[in-house]
Amino acid sequence: MRIALFVTCLADGLFPDVGKATVTLLERLGHEVVFPAAQTCCGQMHINTGYQADALPLVRHHTEVFAPYDVVVAPSGSCVGSVRHQHAMVARRHDDELLATRADEVAAKTYELSELLVDVLGVEDVGAYFPHRVTYHPTCHSLRLLRVDDKPLRLLRKVRGLDLVDLPDADQCCGFGGTFAVKNADTSTAMLADKMRNVLDTQAEVATAGDSSCLMHIGGGLSRLRAGTRTLHLAEILASTDEAAP
Amino acid sequence: MSATGSTDAAKEEILQRIRSALGSRPAAEPAPRDYRRAGAEAPGSSALLDLFEDRLVDYKATVHRTTSDHVGDTVRSVIATLLPQGGSVLAASALPDEWLPEVTRDTGFTARELDQFAGVVTACAAAAAQTGTIVLDGSPDQGRRAITLVPDLHVCVVRAEQVVETVPELLSRLDPTRPLTFISGPSATSDIELQRVEGVHGPRTLAVVLVTP
Amino acid sequence: MTTFLGLPVHAPRGVGHLRGDEPFPDAARKALANTQLRRNIGHATATIRAKRAAVVAELDDWEQLRLAGEAIKTATMLRLDDHLEQLERRVTERGGTVHWARDANEANEIVTRLVQATGESEVVKVKSMATQEIGLNEALEEAGIAAFETDLAELIVQLGHDKPSHILVPAIHRNRSEIREIFLREMAGVDPELTDDPRRLAMAARAYLRRKFLSTKVGISGANFAVAETGTMVVLESEGNGRMCLTLPETLITVMGIEKLVPTWTDLEVFLQLLPRSSTGERMNPYTSAWGGAHTLDDGSPDGPRDFHLVLLDNGRTATLADEVGRQVLNCIKCSACMNVCPVYERTGGHAYGSVYPGPIGAVLSPQLTGVEDNASLPYASSLCGACFDACPVRIDIPSVLVHLRAQHVEEQKTARRLPTPEAVAMAAASWTMSTPKRFAAAEKASRAARVLGGKKGRISTLPPPLSGWSGSRDAPVPPKETFREWWARTRDVPS
Structure with a gap:
């Protein structure tokens, strides 16, 4: 299958290994990955902070860039959530019904990574090998906007060597919330403290999730504590093999 | 009252504001009603009575089963058990005479007078098993609302055929123009650390006498 | 009388309790430092979450009930004028008197006059969000009328000279030993041997209030529902204090927001299932009148009061109705399930929201009642995690309304200010940069300077402000040597 990668601005600029892992994984499964070089950002930060007028050109651009492809994948529940639940809304707020329709068309063929693997490609065992103790944090948008349910866990359970431990209070938000982490830094930090406590209680070596943004938040807190747990994106674990491990 | 004039103006203005807010008055979708309305069990069936009893007990009511020939004896024994120190008992004005001929009937006591009664006996209008709910509607065998509120023990006689399964079935049996009181267990509060305490201002003890034919 | 110009009219300033003294982040900072508060609220919300989950799981038609509840309420709002007029007719036919109040001041005046007309100087009250919203107790006090709250939690709040912090369990921020201290200090005639056992505390309240119930001639209540076709008022409660206030006084005054209507008696079959399970986590609350x-x-x-007065309150509700996205918030049945699942509320408690309506629903209701500029920090008091929508029995899409109100705030700032805020400048710059891949790639290159x-x-x-909010408690990643797009271009050799 020919799959267009929407790498997301965060992975592009700050976490390129997540993009590379997504490419490696999908190619290993026998698919062709293309990277539309004109892509930038879905505009979620603008939308969620209240700047819908500034988000409008980003929505228009994203829709134009991805309209030609049949299947689009992003290693982010949050960005796919924005494409699926917000793009048409932004267009309608600015009375652009045509853009809203086209945005909905793009949304209908845009998948978060675990959705693409399990629902579209029908695969749970991706042939990965990752001999580490891992705990999984279901990010809010993948859980409650996309309803990915246990798809990421099904993928992780099939990874050879991986010791998967349940995260207590897993469905509680880590406190990131985009600009919430800055505008309400104290409340965000209080939420992060509980998330970190739960992660550390698992004694996992790696905390994983489907969103680089939440991982940046949890990982930034763990790093500050010099805790012995690192964060890795789900794609990085699924891309890992005997030969190449992150 | 002098407020009438300004309240009329207020009414007109609020209605105007609503009309202006709704603009072109878009049509609403009809509500889907595919939730469970009818129960799986027939009213009064033994499975329903078991469920009803289970739910009542879960909310700390006591349940006493009897047959229609023995209602009076059962109520007397419930009162004797639950009011070991005695105390006067009141009954709704038209509680069937064959149940408890000796008990004082309500003749319009004041709230303070009602406070002197230790218990009250009434019938009910309908009940729902799924939630353990009994409804009183002010009929003569149930009385006015105050009599089942002020005394500390409420003995409620429920006939098997009055017990339906679901809340929708319960509401369909009630007349919304009557004063209605839905009772699900004795009064309770969870206001202190979410810990449930049964018995606050209403009757602290609810005893249900469940009558099969 | 003011002439109606068709513009939305919000709840007036200077009366009632819809606006806080400080923005949410500042109030939250103080609340977060109160370890006792956090323990109390954490314990209480976890308890009630578990209870709710258990009773919701008992019903296999829960989702169908939610959909029905949402549809009934949505349809009701679209014909609110007709339903209100029908309610007024039915209540009047049944011997009640209906009053209309455009705002908090008007409602307070009406209630005060009605109480004065009875010649009484004391009233008993059953917990009501509407009367808290309008500051009725303060208005009555100014007129020399003492209002006694009779709900146990409201009594704790009133005796503690405190503010409610939750719409269902207003004293959720207090634990048993704090409550014991309040009772010993403030409750006339209390047993000095009172312990902190919840049962003993509840019995102390029973004894204290019984005298009031038996003697007070005026009761004041809110309403959970009013049925338009039958003129039936409905109040759900647990303790029996509601029945006392609704039944024993000679005069009953009910203050109700105009949105609390349902069209038909049959509609109640949905809400009498949704509300108790969502709010107290019970199959049914002990008493419904x-x-x-x-x-x-x-x-x-x-049977019951001789005189019944119903006061219908607007106070910003019609302004909320005027917003096509925001009006769904009027569907709220005030169950408080969203508070109990909210990770922000769970940590800050209710006072930080500044309004009598805290938590996620408060963050979307208060700014609409007052106008968003008077509660501008509330729509941002959420990480948009979405737990509130899942818990909402009438499926209010709270996250989407939060995002909508943020946009409204930004747009109003834009019109109101000559100079854009620094944040607006940054957002516009980011949008400009990200609308073309060339500019975006250049910016990514420039950010590499941060590697230093x-x-x-x-x-x-x-990091410098405002990003210091981030770096105060978390490290930030160092930009990589090579972005993904650079790696792709270098290794995949695609024509640009």
């Missing part, structure tokens, strides 16, 4: 005007029984004897901040540690621990 339904009444109309002044009741007379079959034998002609009176990481030094040899490979992490960034201090």
Whole structure:
């Protein structure tokens, strides 16, 4: 299958290994990955902070860039959530019904990574090998906007060597919330403290999730504590093999 | 009252504001009603009575089963058990005479007078098993609302055929123009650390006498 | 009288409790430092979450009930004028009197006059969000009328000279030993041997209030529902204090927001299932009272109050109705399930929201009632995690309304200010940069300069404001040597 990668601005600029892992994984499964070089950002930060007028050109651009492809994948529940639940809304707020329709068309063929693997490609065992103790944090948008349910866990359970431990209070938000982490830094930090406590209680070596943004938040807190747990994106674990491990 | 004039103006203005807010008055979708309305069990069936009893007990009511020939004896024994120190008992004005001929009937006591009664006996209008709910509607065998509120023990006689399964079935049996009181267990509060305490201002003890034919 | 110009009219300033003294982040900072508060609220919300989950799981048609509840309420709002007029007719036919109040001041005046007309100087009250919203107790006090709250939690709040912090369990921020201290200090005639056992505390409240119930001639309540076609008022409660206030006084005054209507008696079959399970986590609350005007029984004897007055309150609700996205918030049945699942509320408690409506629903309701500029920090008091939508029994899409109100705030700032805020400048710059890949790639290259901040540690621990909010408690990643797009271009050799 020919799959267009929407790498997301965060992975592009700050976490390129997540993009590379997504490419490696999908190619290993026998698919062709293309990277539309004109892509930038879905505009979620603008939308969620209240700047819908500034988000409008980003929505228009994203829709134009991805309209030609049949299947689009992003290693982010949050960005796919924005494409699926917000793009048409932004267009309608600015009375652009045509853009809203086209945005909905793009949304209908845009998948978060675990959705693409399990629902579209029908695969749970991706042939990965990752001999580490891992705990999984279901990010809010993948859980409650996309309803990915246990798809990421099904993928992780099939990874050879991986010791998967349940995260207590897993469905509680880590406190990131985009600009919430800055505008309400104290409340965000209080939420992060509980998330970190739960992660550390698992004694996992790696905390994983489907969103680089939440991982940046949890990982930034763990790093500050010099805790012995690192964060890795789900794609990085699924891309890992005997030969190449992150 | 002098407020009438300004309240009329207020009414007109609020209605105007609503009309202006709704603009072109878009049509609403009809509500889907595919939730469970009818129960799986027939009213009064033994499975329903078991469920009803289970739910009542879960909310700390006591349940006493009897047959229609023995209602009076059962109520007397419930009162004797639950009011070991005695105390006067009141009954709704038209509680069937064959149940408890000796008990004082309500003749319009004041709230303070009602406070002197230790218990009250009434019938009910309908009940729902799924939630353990009994409804009183002010009929003569149930009385006015105050009599089942002020005394500390409420003995409620429920006939098997009055017990339906679901809340929708319960509401369909009630007349919304009557004063209605839905009772699900004795009064309770969870206001202190979410810990449930049964018995606050209403009757602290609810005893249900469940009558099969 | 003001002339109606068709513009939305919000709840007036200077009366009632819809606006806080400080923005949410400042109030939250103080609340977060109160370890007792956090323990109390954490314990209480976890308890009630578990209870709710258990009773919701008992019903296999829960989702169908939610969909029905949402549809009924949505349809009701679209014909709110007709339903209100029908309600007024039915209540009047049944011997009640209906009053209309455009705002908090008007409602307070009406209630004060009604109480004064009885010649009484004391009233008993059953917990009501509407009367808290309008500051009725303060208005009555100014007129020399003492209002006694009779709900146990409201009594704790009133005796503690405190503010409610939750719409269902207003004293959720207090634990048993704090409550014991309040009772010992403030409750006339209390047993000095009172312990902190919840049962003993509840019995102390029973003894204290019983005298009031038996003697007070005026009761004041809110309403959970009013049925338009039958003129039936409905109040759900647990303790029996509601029944006392609704039944024993000679005069009953009910203050109700105009949105609390349902069209038909049958509609109640949905809400009497949704509300108790969502709010207290019970299959059914201990007591529900339904009444109309002044009741007379079959034998002609009176049942309950002789005089019944219903005050219908706008106070910003029609302004909320005017917003096509925001109006769904009026569907709220005030169950408080969203508070109990909210990770922000769970940590800050209710006072930080500044309004009588805290938590996620408060963050979307208060700004609409007051106008968003008077509660501008509330729509941002959420990480948009979406737990509130899943818990909402009438499926209010709270996250989407939060995002909508943020946009409204930004748009109003844009119109109101000559100079854009620094944040607006940054957002516009980011939008300009990200609308073309060329500019975006250039910006990514430029951000690489931040690598120097990481030094040899490979992490960034201090950032300038406003990003210092981030680096106060978390490290930031160092930008990589090569972005993904650079890697792709280098290794995949695609024509640009």
